[in-house]
Amino acid sequence: MDIALYLLPVTLGDTAIEKVLPSYNKEIILGIKHFIVEDVRSARRFLKKVDSGINIDELTFYPLNKHTSPEDISGYLKPLAEGQAMGVISEAGCPAVADPGADVVAIAQRRNMKVVPLVGPSSIILSVMGSGFNGQSFAFHGYLPIEPSERMKRIKELEQRIYTENQTQLFIETPYRNNKMMEDILKACRPQTKMCIAANITCEGEYIHTKTIKEWKGKLPDLAKIPCIFLIYK
Known part of the structure; x- marks a missing residue:
């Protein structure tokens, strides 16, 4: 070696x-x-x-x-x-x-x-693979701001990039705040924008689903305390 x-x-x-x-x-x-x-x-x-x-x-x-x-x-x-x-x-x-x-x-x-x-699992790459979104151009942003107005502003900025740059946008949240994050995405984004929620990747109970914001409304999963990554695209 x-x-x-x-x-x-x-x-x-x-x-x-x-x-x-x-x-x-x-x-x-x-x-x-x-x-x-x-x-x-x-x-x-x-x-x-x-x-x-x-x-x-x-x-x-x-x-x-x-x-x-x-x-x-x-x-x-x-x-x-x-x-x-x-x-x-x-x-x-x-x-x-x-x-x-x-x-x-x-x-x-x-x-x-x-x-x-060495080769091994990356939640960023695996979530892009499973989303159906643009895998040629994507950006991972880590955690978004905690302060509500700043967070909403940031989500809207990222959504704008999917339309102007044709780029998939990824971000995460502390697991106990996942449900609030999903609600904020639904409030901030356009009805036709798509969101992929990828949770428990490679683990038991793996959940990777893509729908439009309109389709997600009233049908969000409970992902409190579960490792999760969020992706948005057009």
Whole structure:
């Protein structure tokens, strides 16, 4: 195995590893002792899920989240510089996509270190695939503003882009606010605009449905506390 920074995708929920990750990923993981992780506890759980025989106490974890200082991040790649492979693990899905892992990847690239992204589930890509919307041009915006008037304004701006740029627009919400988000989309968007709701992707109870705003009215699912991604298009 090459000395590199491996970007290790994680399951999006309680899905069985073999359903969404190639066996090659396990081979790579078993050869790594240093992991840069968004959350240490969930990373440990994931590694045990990959192989229950992994000795977690032999591994070193470097937390990478919004509280990690740039100085700390810069020092995390020392084992890689010394000839040891390292892995990056997100809380869910693919590291460095809508994820703080991008910061350490940028440093590795600047230092001409080898970066190897491995195959695994991405809710962004899977939701675009399942929506029937434009997969040639799309934009992911993360979280929209919480303040009601700012949020409505933002939804209208994104809707305008689907008509002027022919671009699919994606965004997410904290799971307990999903139902409010859906109501706001129905209020802000034109009746003919289409919305795809993609929830529990790759997990039990997966829900991916596309309808016009007019068709969704009075028929919204209850998605409180369920991981979800919203897409709008014309």
